[in-house]
Amino acid sequence: MYKTSFVRTDMIAPMAPPPSTVGVKGWLHTNLFSTPGNTLLTIVGVMFLLWIVPPLYNFLIGNAVFVADDGAACRIEGAGACWAFIWDRMNFFIYGFYPQDEQWRVNICFALGLALIVPLLWPAAPYKIANAVLFFLVYPVIVLILLRGGSFGLSYVPTESWGGLTVTLIIGLAGIVCSLPLGILLALGRRSELPVIKMLCIAFIELWRAVPLITVLFMASVMLPLFAPQGVTVDKLLRAVIGVTLFEAAYLAEAVRGGLQALPRGQYEAADSLGLNYPKSMGLVILPQALKLTIPGIVNSFISLFKDTSLVSIVGIFDLLNTVQSSQSDLRWGSPHQAVTGYLFAAAVFWVFCFGMSRYSMFMERRLDTGHTR
Amino acid sequence: MAIDVLEADELRTADMSRVEVSKTDTAVEIIGMHKWYGAFHVLRDINLKVMRGERIVIAGPSGSGKSTLIRCINRLEEHQQGQIIVNDVELTNDLKRIDEVRREVGMVFQHFNLFPHLTILQNCTLAPMWVRGIPKAEAEKTAMHFLERVRIPEQANKYPGQLSGGQQQRVAIARSLCMNPRVMLFDEPTSALDPEMIKEVLDTMVSLAEEGMTMIVVTHEMGFASKVANRVIFMDAGQIVEQNEPKEFFANPRHPRTREFLSQII
Ligand SMILES: Nc1ncnc2c1ncn2[C@@H]1O[C@H](COP(=O)(O)OP(=O)(O)OP(=O)(O)O)[C@@H](O)[C@H]1O
Numbered sequence: 282m283y284k285t286s287f288v289r290t291d292m293i294a295p296m297a298p299p300p301s302t303v304g305v306k307g308w309l310h311t312n313l314f315s316t317p318g319n320t321l322l323t324i325v326g327v328m329f330l331l332w333i334v335p336p337l338y339n340f341l342i343g344n345a346v347f348v349a350d351d352g353a354a355c356r357i358e359g360a361g362a363c364w365a366f367i368w369d370r371m372n373f374f375i376y377g378f379y380p381q382d383e384q385w386r387v388n389i390c391f392a393l394g395l396a397l398i399v400p401l402l403w404p405a406a407p408y409k410i411a412n413a414v415l416f417f418l419v420y421p422v423i424v425l426i427l428l429r430g431g432s433f434g435l436s437y438v439p440t441e442s443w444g445g446l447t448v449t450l451i452i453g454l455a456g457i458v459c460s461l462p463l464g465i466l467l468a469l470g471r472r473s474e475l476p477v478i479k480m481l482c483i484a485f486i487e488l489w490r491a492v493p494l495i496t497v498l499f500m501a502s503v504m505l506p507l508f509a510p511q512g513v514t515v516d517k518l519l520r521a522v523i524g525v526t527l528f529e530a531a532y533l534a535e536a537v538r539g540g541l542q543a544l545p546r547g548q549y550e551a552a553d554s555l556g557l558n559y560p561k562s563m564g565l566v567i568l569p570q571a572l573k574l575t576i577p578g579i580v581n582s583f584i585s586l587f588k589d590t591s592l593v594s595i596v597g598i599f600d601l602l603n604t605v606q607s608s609q610s611d612l613r614w615g616s617p618h619q620a621v622t623g624y625l626f627a628a629a630v631f632w633v634f635c636f637g638m639s640r641y642s643m644f645m646e647r648r649l650d651t652g653h654t655r
Numbered sequence: 656m657a658i659d660v661l662e663a664d665e666l667r668t669a670d671m672s673r674v675e676v677s678k679t680d681t682a683v684e685i686i687g688m689h690k691w692y693g694a695f696h697v698l699r700d701i702n703l704k705v706m707r708g709e710r711i712v713i714a715g716p717s718g719s720g721k722s723t724l725i726r727c728i729n730r731l732e733e734h735q736q737g738q739i740i741v742n743d744v745e746l747t748n749d750l751k752r753i754d755e756v757r758r759e760v761g762m763v764f765q766h767f768n769l770f771p772h773l774t775i776l777q778n779c780t781l782a783p784m785w786v787r788g789i790p791k792a793e794a795e796k797t798a799m800h801f802l803e804r805v806r807i808p809e810q811a812n813k814y815p816g817q818l819s820g821g822q823q824q825r826v827a828i829a830r831s832l833c834m835n836p837r838v839m840l841f842d843e844p845t846s847a848l849d850p851e852m853i854k855e856v857l858d859t860m861v862s863l864a865e866e867g868m869t870m871i872v873v874t875h876e877m878g879f880a881s882k883v884a885n886r887v888i889f890m891d892a893g894q895i896v897e898q899n900e901p902k903e904f905f906a907n908p909r910h911p912r913t914r915e916f917l918s919q920i921i
């Protein structure tokens with residue numbers, strides 16, 4: 282008979298969960314073998330790993346040559362990656378043609394940069410404003426004086442001799458630091474109510490976005506000197522930095538514009554109604570939110586900018602990739618895997634920096650999350 | 656949530672007639688004002704004079720131009736014809752004057768529009784610090800004073816996203832008050848709120864009215880209107896169709912549109 286009333290007479294004590302959901306077995310079940318389809322995928326995946334991992338391990342570590350005086354050891358049949366070659370040319374990869382005796386100057390720049398950028402990126406570190414001034418305004422001047430020399434009793438080292446990772450970092454960092462403010466201004470300009478400013482910004486953005494970076498770099502190295510007044514030569518490295526910066530600024534402008542558009546109109550109106558003028562409402566209310574929204578897009582642009590620095594090798598600048606590439610003609614280390622090893626090394630260096638940026642942006646996104654807007 | 660007129664009459668315990676309305680000082684004056692959105696004539700020949708200390712409620716059907724009207728008063732919307740004079744400053748294209756007017760006019764929105772990246776306290780101190788140049792410590796003191804007035808000082812260090820709708824709206828009111836405005840504009844401050852939260856916001860507004868704040872309120876809360884307002888203005892099709900003291904307005908609406916509207920919401 283169907284009963285409508287019920288009173289529990291005995292309370293149920295807690296029981297252990299079914300064995301198939303806990304422990305190693307439970308984990309395996311839920312993650313690898315939950316359905317026939319997943320089981321199949323697991324098997325295929327394991328087979329793929331079995332196929333790819335051992336040869337990769339043998340090439341990178343097992344049969345690799347870590348220590349050697351020249352390429353003889355790397356030429357042996359069955360030898361893997363020739364890491365000894367990388368190690369031997371490391372100095373060139375980092376400093377390019379920078380004079381050996383003067384490399385301490387580069388090292389000071391590296392150390393100083395690290396000492397300034399770590400506290401800047403670490404949210405809990407104090408004196409953010411002083412730190413930012415030092416990093417964005419003072420540091421570039423110090424780097425220029427130190428690396429270029431020609432004053433304070435330092436010997437002159439032309440930028441043509443700079444190279445390797447040093448140049449990659451200089452172009453990458455200068456590009457990132459200069460393109461963000463420019464991109465923000467362009468994004469604001471594109472949304473301006475003044476038609477002239479708006480048109481100029483749209484024209485700039487659309488022009489630079491429509492041209493491949495290689496073309497930009499070629500034009501910068503061929504055309505800029507044509508337009509420059511007689512006797513004025515713009516440094517080749519500087520030209521590359523300007524080209525990369527303007528190019529990336531156009532992309533950043535579009536990323537930032539997306540963030541500006543995503544903000545509800547009420548935020549603009551609330552800022553206006555409180556009497557904040559345009560710069561203050563942008564700087565205090567709109568941009569902090571818009572930039573937070575666009576962190577993924579901005580970092581995406583930074584990462585592609587950093588990798589695009591390798592294109593400067595085609596206008597004859599010895600960045601990291603170019604030093605690696607030109608080392609391949611080093612006959613002393615000639616061996617079947619010399620080139621592969623070099624490119625693997627270059628790829629690994631780029632990967633470390635780009636992965637670092639990506640993780641840092643995710644960290645910041647989580648930190649800046651203050652819950653949802655209603 | 657329209658409250659019955661009779662019930663609203665009972666609500667009328669706080670004697671608002673005590674609150675002084677200046678007979679000489681004009682807070683807001685609108686003369687022959689027209690506004691168009693493109694070809695659409697949204698506000699037509701608006702004439703309105705609000706004295707200092709006066710409390711005006713604007714009612715009317717959806718799309719009648721209520722929001723547009725009060726947004727013209729702090730120039731969130733531009734008018735194309737006629738004059739708007741706020742605290743003796745006429746609104747023109749001059750950005751300086753617009754900022755001058757906005758400094759003295761607070762606005763509370765239907766959707767609160769708090770700044771989600773700032774704490775409650777920072778929301779309240781931002782404009783005083785950056786617009787009025789008040790030192791941080793003093794701005795925080797003022798902010799805490801007003802947060803206490805809207806009865807949420809304990810939320811000062813939370814972010815807006817962590818507060819209920821009613822709490823957010825009270826913070827929005829406090830944020831405006833921190834600028835020490837001479838006029839407060841409210842655009843349907845309670846219509847995005849759940850019924851239990853409406854009361855806490857209305858109570859805050861009533862106490863503000865009792866202190867003599869000049870208020871222009873767009874609302875469908877007829878209980879609030881009859882309790883607090885000196886005048887109710889009824890708008891339809893971009894025009895002021897009728898205005899009167901609340902008692903008269905609710906008891907003897909004269910224009911057929913007003914009657915129709917009141918019969919629908921009560
Ligand atoms: N930016 C705009 N562009 C064009 N038309 C608009 C714009 N904003 C509002 N309108 C129109 O103007 C009229 C008045 O709008 P308004 O928001 O002032 O009405 P309201 O009385 O506040 O209505 P509600 O009670 O729904 O808030 C409406 O018909 C609306 O469609």
Ligand SMILES: [Mg+2]
Pocket residue numbers: 721722723842843
């Ligand atoms: Mg409205």
